[in-house]
Amino acid sequence: xxxxxxxxxxxxxxxxxxxxxxxxxxxxxxxxxxxxxxxxxxxxxxxxxxxxxxxxxxxxxxxxxxxxxxxxxxxxxxxxxxxxxxxxxxxxxxxxxxxxxxxxxxxxxxxxxxxxxxxxxxxxxxxxxxxxxxxxxxxxxxxxxxxxxxxxxxxxxxxxxxxxxxxxxxxxxxxxxxxxxxxxxxxxxxxxxxxxxxxxxxxxxxxxxxxxxxxxxxxxxxxxxxxxxxxxxxxxxxxxxxxxxxxxxxxxxxxxxxxxxxxxxxxxxxxxxxxxxxxxxxxxxxxxxxxxxxxxxxxxxxxxxxxxxxxxxxxxxxxxxxxxxxxxxxxxxxxxxxxxxxxxxxxxxxxxxxxxxxxxxxxxxxxxxxxxxxxxxxxxxxxxxxxxxxxxxxxxxxxxxxxxxxxxxxxxxxxx
Amino acid sequence: xxxxxxxxxxxxxxxxxxxxxxxxxxxxxxxxxxxxxxxxxxxxxxxxxxxxxxxxxxxxxxxxxxxxxxxxxxxxxxxxxxxxxxxxxxxxxxxxxxxxxxxxxxxxxxxxxxxxxxxxxxxxxxxxxxxxxxxxxxxxxxxxxxxxxxxxxxxxxxxxxxxxxxxxxxxxxxxxxxxxxxxxxxxxxxxxxxxxxxxxxxxxxxxxxxxxxxxxxxxxxxxxxxxxxxxxxxxxxxxxxxxxxxxxxxxxxxxxxxxxxxxxxxxxxxxxxxxxxxxxxxxxxxxxxxxxxxxxxxxxxxxxxxxxxxxxxxxxxxxxxxxxxxxxxxxxxx
Numbered sequence: 233x234x235x236x237x238x239x240x241x242x243x244x245x246x247x248x249x250x251x252x253x254x255x256x257x258x259x260x261x262x263x264x265x266x267x268x269x270x271x272x273x274x275x276x277x278x279x280x281x282x283x284x285x286x287x288x289x290x291x292x293x294x295x296x297x298x299x300x301x302x303x304x305x306x307x308x309x310x311x312x313x314x315x316x317x318x319x320x321x322x323x324x325x326x327x328x329x330x331x332x333x334x335x336x337x338x339x340x341x342x343x344x345x346x347x348x349x350x351x352x353x354x355x356x357x358x359x360x361x362x363x364x365x366x367x368x369x370x371x372x373x374x375x376x377x378x379x380x381x382x383x384x385x386x387x388x389x390x391x392x393x394x395x396x397x398x399x400x401x402x403x404x405x406x407x408x409x410x411x412x413x414x415x416x417x418x419x420x421x422x423x424x425x426x427x428x429x430x431x432x433x434x435x436x437x438x439x440x441x442x443x444x445x446x447x448x449x450x451x452x453x454x455x456x457x458x459x460x461x462x463x464x465x466x467x468x469x470x471x472x473x474x475x476x477x478x479x480x481x482x483x484x485x486x487x488x489x490x491x492x493x494x495x496x497x498x499x500x501x502x503x504x505x506x507x508x509x510x511x512x513x514x515x516x517x518x519x520x521x522x523x524x525x526x527x528x529x530x531x532x533x534x535x536x537x538x539x540x541x542x543x544x545x546x547x548x549x550x551x552x553x554x555x556x557x558x559x560x561x562x563x564x565x566x567x568x569x570x571x572x573x574x575x576x577x578x579x580x581x582x583x584x585x586x587x588x589x590x591x592x593x594x595x596x597x598x599x600x601x602x603x604x605x606x607x608x609x610x611x612x613x614x615x616x617x618x619x620x621x622x623x624x625x626x627x628x629x630x631x632x633x634x635x636x637x638x639x640x641x642x643x644x645x646x647x648x
Numbered sequence: 649x650x651x652x653x654x655x656x657x658x659x660x661x662x663x664x665x666x667x668x669x670x671x672x673x674x675x676x677x678x679x680x681x682x683x684x685x686x687x688x689x690x691x692x693x694x695x696x697x698x699x700x701x702x703x704x705x706x707x708x709x710x711x712x713x714x715x716x717x718x719x720x721x722x723x724x725x726x727x728x729x730x731x732x733x734x735x736x737x738x739x740x741x742x743x744x745x746x747x748x749x750x751x752x753x754x755x756x757x758x759x760x761x762x763x764x765x766x767x768x769x770x771x772x773x774x775x776x777x778x779x780x781x782x783x784x785x786x787x788x789x790x791x792x793x794x795x796x797x798x799x800x801x802x803x804x805x806x807x808x809x810x811x812x813x814x815x816x817x818x819x820x821x822x823x824x825x826x827x828x829x830x831x832x833x834x835x836x837x838x839x840x841x842x843x844x845x846x847x848x849x850x851x852x853x854x855x856x857x858x859x860x861x862x863x864x865x866x867x868x869x870x871x872x873x874x875x876x877x878x879x880x881x882x883x884x885x886x887x888x889x890x891x892x893x894x895x896x897x898x899x900x901x902x903x904x905x906x907x908x909x910x911x912x913x914x915x916x917x918x919x920x921x922x923x924x925x926x927x928x929x930x931x932x933x934x935x936x937x938x939x940x941x942x943x944x945x946x947x948x949x950x951x952x953x954x955x956x957x958x959x960x961x962x963x964x965x966x967x968x969x970x971x972x973x974x975x976x977x978x979x980x981x982x
Contacts, residue, residue, distance in 0.1 A: 480662075481665075481666055483910060485666065485669070485913070486913030486916060487913065487914070487917075488917035488920075489954055490673065492951055493674065493678060496939065496947055497677055579802055580803070580921050584921070584924070584935065585939040586939055600804065600808075604804075609816065610816055610823055614812070621802070621809070628802075629800050629801075632799075
């Protein structure tokens with residue numbers, strides 16, 4: 233046993249897969265200890281906030297201010313507010329107004345704005361320009377004017393009695409606050425999802441639930457498969473025929489069709505994560521049963537089994553002590569594959585809208601489904617689907633690496 | 649040829665048995681749902697309906713249609729007769745369009761997409777796997793981890809990534825639909841071109857998914873065969889390398905064909921989900937619409953059609969396998 237373990241942990245593939253898997257597992261266990269928020273609380277009013285550090289504007293007004301004279305501050309401010317479309321529009325106008333195109337560089341904000349200041353004239357009529365476009369340029373000009381102003385912003389408060397605004401302070405352009413000193417800062421490493429929920433917290437919870445679904449489904453499938461495979465392989469005869477008949481049927485009838493039919497029949501209300509896991513388990517035992525049966529048949533007539541039979545041991549005893557240990561490595565490998573395919577099956581079901589009930593817990597598949605429904609992919613909200621995809625891929629990849637590694641240890645013909 | 653006939657008959661009988669069983673499951677599973685299926689369905693259909701008599705009428709209609717007031721064997725008989733006549737019921741979500749009509753419109757897309765994609769993926773995957781086994785070294789070291797990674801990548805994940813990279817960022821291909829939304833199906837060059845362009849992303853994402861698993865399987869088989877005695881013997885005999893590879897490839901190929909037959913159901917399942925990502929107007933997307941619209945007849949019929957398609961594909965592969973594997977004939981001749 234020890235020797236086998238040592239051998240397993242010497243296989244590079246297994247160790248890599250195992251390391252990735254343990255890292256993911258530890259992540260799902262440790263993260264909730266640090267960030268204790270409920271994973272499905274809606275914190276954002278709106279959809280798909282991009283990843284980043286969110287600083288409370290209100291609190292930063294009250295924090296200690298520091299004056300930093302940074303040369304590029306003004307430039308950065310203008311550059312960040314002038315969108316790419318605006319720059320192109322400015323260029324278009326300037327070209328139409330007769331500035332040579334080679335002189336205009338949309339990336340050089342300073343130069344572009346100087347050119348605009350010098351040349352723009354709202355009254356100038358440019359042939360072929362629609363009225364809407366002309367109004368757009370007037371608006372653009374105004375907003376650029378605001379950008380260039382060097383004065384600070386005035387803070388005002390409404391007087392409780394008269395309702396008139398009274399100036400309470402100003403914010404200079406060179407004022408800075410230290411993020412450490414602002415009372416409310418929230419780091420959203422993966423932004424928020426379509427409901428305004430913290431993606432990372434949700435993702436961690438979803439990974440845990442998906443792993444549990446995978447484990448439950450995998451264990452059920454392996455237990456059923458193992459039992460049927462052992463019975464069919466060891467007892468043989470009509471038992472074998474009967475089990476193989478059913479196994480062959482379910483090999484050919486696609487399991488996802490059964491999954492869809494059963495999940496739909498159960499109905500949205502009754503479909504919790506556990507139910508889905510059980511359903512997946514009950515529809516995916518076929519491969520294990522086939523493989524176990526084949527292994528058992530090759531073991532059935534070995535000398536040690538025959539000896540055991542001659543000694544009068546019971547069938548159960550023989551199966552447990554003379555057969556099971558020989559196929560244990562195989563069963564573990566099958567279990568690993570079942571877990572990974574269970575996670576994938578849940579994700580596939582959820583994409584079809586047949587996943588677990590959405591209000592309880594997030595799963596990786598449900599997160600993909602939400603991202604798909606809210607068109608995160610087409611809108612370029614990569615943080616809503618890419619981390620989920622990477623997680624699914626890493627989980628299944630690590631399990632298959634472990635499986636391949638084990639395969640090479642137990643099956644010397646496959647070694648490199 | 650007599651032996652092959654016997655093989656064929658056995659397979660045909662088996663195929664028919666499976667079909668009957670699948671058909672039974674399709675009939676029984678939805679009826680196992682807790683409570684009165686018609687009540688559940690009408691409740692879904694009449695959600696938001698205020699008129700009590702209206703809901704009552706809907707209930708009556710579906711009770712009549714499903715025949716739930718009759719004994720189960722009579723219901724089954726009616727179901728069989730209806731399906732045999734091509735009457736798969738009327739869709740809830742696209743009322744009063746018959747389900748057979750909806751499925752008829754989408755099945756062509758699915759067959760045209762998945763059949764070539766799975767075959768191409770299988771061919772490329774097997775060639776890569778055999779090459780990896782033969783060349784070893786760097787090619788093998790690079791190809792294998794990629795194959796393992798890709799084969800475990802969920803089908804929808806591959807579809808989403810293809811969509812984002814080639815559809816949204818590079819804008820090479822359209823992101824959804826089977827043809828341009830501004831076109832109506834007609835045999836014009838414009839329409840055909842539109843179909844071809846829309847075909848690319850779903851097609852290649854299915855191909856990419858199927859490559860990985862096949863490459864891994866073929867590699868192990870080919871390594872096993874390359875170490876076999878007949879290869880060593882052939883080498884001693886001085887037979888040319890490429891001829892030996894021919895033998896090896898042929899022998900390693902046979903289990904791969906069986907593998908294809910066994911995994912075709914899973915592959916079709918993945919491909920259906922890929923269709924959903926691209927809103928491709930095939931069975932996957934129809935199934936999604938059925939689920940979203942709580943359209944029970946549509947789902948039931950779609951799953952039946954998918955099962956039949958998978959069964960036929962499976963049967964065809966078995967038949968071809970019987971033709972090319974000499975052992976099948978030998979075994980049958982005994």
